[in-house]
Amino acid sequence: MIRVNIDKCGHCGACVSVCPTNSITLVESCLSIGDTCTTCETCVAVCPVGALMVS
Amino acid sequence: MKDSYDVIVVGAGPAGSFAAATAAAECDALLIEKRQEIGDPVRCAEGISKLGLSKFLQPQTKWIANEVAGARIFAPDGTKIEVSGELAGGEVGYVLERKIFDRDLAKNAARAGADLLVRARATGLITDHDTIKGVKVQHLGEALEIPASVVIAADGVESQVGRWAGINTTLKPKDIESCAQYYMTNVDLLEDSCDFYLGSEAPGGYGWAFPKEHKAGNIGLGVLGSRLDGRRSIDYLDAFVERHFPSGQRIELNVGGAPVSNAVSTTVKPGLMLVGDAAHHTDPITGGGIINALEGGKLAGEVAKEAVRLQDFSLQVLQRYESAWRASFGKTLDRNYRIKEFFVKLSDEDLNKLVHSLEGLTIEEMSVSGLMRRVISRNPRLLMGLRHLF
């Protein structure tokens, strides 16, 4: 599962743009990951601030 | 608000607002934006060429934080070359206040007759077989279905609309710059120059320092997504700041992704057009995208008007938009993608050599392709792969 550190996330949408399964929803400062996520970690790799991690 | 529209534009960035303003001159147009505040937060270094901007809009004093005469490019070893504004990929000239600029563009759309909704997020498309017939919207907690003859997707780098229509807009990590930027004060910047820093301080991307006022400006960098390995873009930025601007204080932090990819292969479907970052229309070398967003927005707005006049929203008619952007900036995007693919592989040593080879050139004799020809002729072996492009 991918977790978001809300104290790091800058709500920029970079993760959304690379997600192959379109599992990420960004509404203002609220980021959520849907259950279609395959834990491929592409989003983790491109996040500018390291707000995403596998848990 | 009306029950249905000729045109719905999703996303009130430069591409969407300009498309809506263009279309609203003749059609019933609705512009929806998911944020509660248009233009905020900023995901941009705010550099734009004077010439490029003036092609579309009469520049307003309140949009412009600062005016620069040119750019400096720093090699990894600190050697610098100075270039004219036109040369720097068109990203210099003005340093904008995007918060004011983006809002004004949205106002222009409203003044042209468009309806505007903020805190209105597209959540899906209304479709009839393969044709897009409108947008599903969450507006302040209420689910709406708004029919439209044409939908223009201007929803930026995080674009969903294209994907809902079956267009693959997913970026590969090697085709996105992962960016971090501080708006900093107490920094010594040359006030009339936008500065670019090449090399492994920002692997596969570059660092920038764009002055906005006396001793203050946007200082940031982009690292190619595929090159991030443990260290994050913000870590690279902190090291960059420590090295070049140690006295700086951070006023604002912005992060973002800039496509440095090929343009989306199909930007139209029956009833749908993709514009701006949603169509990956940013320049693959610089990551700059405001000008192409305006141009694409305008072209899509015009084709939308045409389609409404003809009452024909088929692929055949909307294809005119795709042909128009390809004829306008498509070739440059293709060429610059190939240059980018080449440049991201160069080592610090290679980059030093390139910059050294340009020292002493006079600014007057330069143009982008002229410069590239010069670089290639002085570094034939290093740049063999690019020769055929010029």
Ligand SMILES: Cc1cc2nc3c(=O)[nH]c(=O)nc-3n(C[C@H](O)[C@H](O)[C@H](O)COP(=O)(O)OP(=O)(O)OC[C@H]3O[C@@H](n4cnc5c(N)ncnc54)[C@H](O)[C@@H]3O)c2cc1C
């Ligand atoms: C760090 C960084 C620095 C940059 N520096 C420069 C620069 O110096 N010069 C330059 O020219 N370009 C620069 N760019 C690129 C530039 O910011 C973009 O190309 C430009 O903003 C694209 O405009 P747009 O209208 O296509 O998209 P955006 O400006 O991103 O607008 C898209 C809008 O759509 C909204 N939206 C998204 N999804 C939905 C939805 N589902 N429903 C409703 N609304 C939605 C978003 O909230 C947003 O307001 C930079 C980019 C980054 C990340």
Ligand code: SF4
């Ligand atoms: S890429 Fe990182 S900072 Fe940007 S929205 Fe995703 S989690 Fe947040």
Ligand code: SF4
């Ligand atoms: S791990 Fe992969 S599938 Fe899951 S949200 Fe991130 S990019 Fe999408």
